[in-house]
Amino acid sequence: xxxxxxxAAGVKTNVSTKNGMIQSGSFRVIAGxxxxxxxxxxxxxxxxxxxxxxxxxxxxxxxxxxxxYSFQGLGEEGLKILSEVAGDLGLKAVTEVMDAEDIELVxxxxxxxxxxxxxxxxxxxxxxxxxAIAGTDHGVVLKRGFASTVEEWLLAAEYIxxxxxxxxxxxxxGIRTFETSTRFTLDLSAVIxxxxxxxxxxxxxxxxxxxxxxxxxxxxxxxVAAEADGLIVESHHEPQEALCDAEQALPVEALMGLRETLxxxxxxxxxxxx
Ligand code: PEP
Ligand code: MN
Numbered sequence: 204x205x206x207x208x209x210x211a212a213g214v215k216t217n218v219s220t221k222n223g224m225i226q227s228g229s230f231r232v233i234a235g236x237x238x239x240x241x242x243x244x245x246x247x248x249x250x251x252x253x254x255x256x257x258x259x260x261x262x263x264x265x266x267x268x269x270x271x272y273s274f275q276g277l278g279e280e281g282l283k284i285l286s287e288v289a290g291d292l293g294l295k296a297v298t299e300v301m302d303a304e305d306i307e308l309v310x311x312x313x314x315x316x317x318x319x320x321x322x323x324x325x326x327x328x329x330x331x332x333x334x335a336i337a338g339t340d341h342g343v344v345l346k347r348g349f350a351s352t353v354e355e356w357l358l359a360a361e362y363i364x365x366x367x368x369x370x371x372x373x374x375x376x377g378i379r380t381f382e383t384s385t386r387f388t389l390d391l392s393a394v395i396x397x398x399x400x401x402x403x404x405x406x407x408x409x410x411x412x413x414x415x416x417x418x419x420x421x422x423x424x425x426x427v428a429a430e431a432d433g434l435i436v437e438s439h440h441e442p443q444e445a446l447c448d449a450e451q452a453l454p455v456e457a458l459m460g461l462r463e464t465l466x467x468x469x470x471x472x473x474x475x476x477x
Contacts, residue, residue, distance in 0.1 A: 214398045214430045216473075220370040222340040224259070224295075224315065225404040230465065230474040231433030233297050233315075233344075233406075234458055235261035237448040238274070239281035245288050247440035251455045253292045256462060258477065259315065260289050261297040261435060265305065266447060267321045274446045279308065286312035297344065297435070303331040310335060315342045320376055320411075323348035323359050333366025342370030344435065346408065349379045353393050357401055373397055373405045374435060377412030386414020386451070389422055391429040404432035410451045416442065419453055420464060427468040433477075436461070 217227040225231055234255070236248045239262040252260045264281030266274070277284070282298065289296040296313040300306055301322060309316055316336070322328055323346060332343060343363055347356045356373060363371050375394050377387025389412035397405050407429075409422035423434055439445045439452035453461070462476050469476050 214395060215402055216398075216430060218398075218402055218404045218432060220342055220372060220404060222314070222342050222370045224342050224370065225372060225406075225432050226477065228474055229433075229477045230427060230431075230469045230472075231259070231406065231477050232257050232461065232465075233259040233261050233433065233435040234438045234453075234461075235297070236439045236445060236452065237437050238263045238266055238276055238446055239284050240277070240446050242284050242288070244440070245284050248438065249288050249292055249294060251438065251440055251458055253294060255458050258295060259297055260292070260294045261317070261437070263299050263317075263447070264309075264312075265299055265301045267299070267301055267319045268447070282309065282312035300328075300332070303328050306331055306335045310339075310341055314340065315344055317344045318346060320346040320349050323351055323356065326359075326362050329359060329362035330366050333363035333368035335368075336363075336370065337367030340370070342372060343368060344372050344374050344406070346374045346376045347378070347393065349377060349387055351378075353396050353400070356393075357397065360401070360403055371403055372432070373401070373403050374408050375405065375412075375431075376408035385412065385418065387412050389413065389425075391425060394426070394429045394431050398430055406433040406435055407431045408435045410435075410437040410448070410453075414451050416451055416453055416457070419451065420457065420461065423461065423465060424468050427465055427472055427474070430472070
């Protein structure tokens, strides 16, 4: 079947992952700071995620920063803070792995492994992760490379599934265009196209796409309407002080209001916000 023939088959809405992260009829929200900065920062930011009623908290320990002079994350110390705080709050942890040699360590501290946009085409990393999560409850969030086509993104996911990795979730996080008013351009058509071509769930990261907090909630609403299966959003208890991606972090009040804001959109799509 050609891509257009497959597309005509329609969007798949009842997708789920075996580990419960994505459930049919639901819209999963993952929230939390870009980076684990300190114990106190992560407790404060993750507590807000818990209070807002979400079950998955994000926080980077290994950060793929554009500049080598920017804060690179706390590494193993950050992972320890992440798992301790998430465990205390009863949340599941989502964090990025950049190096194959850190996969086991990251899996000890987090249930969901994020593969960043800059590593989407790191095929040896994808294969190693696929083999590592095979037969486990761990999941992967595979960001779309910001210069990758939908087909390249789906094939990248197949590097993971081919090794036996299940619980793979695709994440659209914006692509590079000529537009300068946003950090990247959120490609919602890619969400719809991907959902016609694969059974894998597709979530949206409006934070990195926009690069500015005032667009995160409108883009979140649009993501629900575009049949996405969830969101990963950045939030911080003191956004202005964030060491990474400060301009795009939602403050606590906005995070608290997000569920109510999304509810009518989700219910129109036959989904419940988790
Ligand atoms: C992130 O989630 O903080 C991140 C670096 O994302 P991306 O790989 O999409 O840039
Ligand atoms: Mn970030």
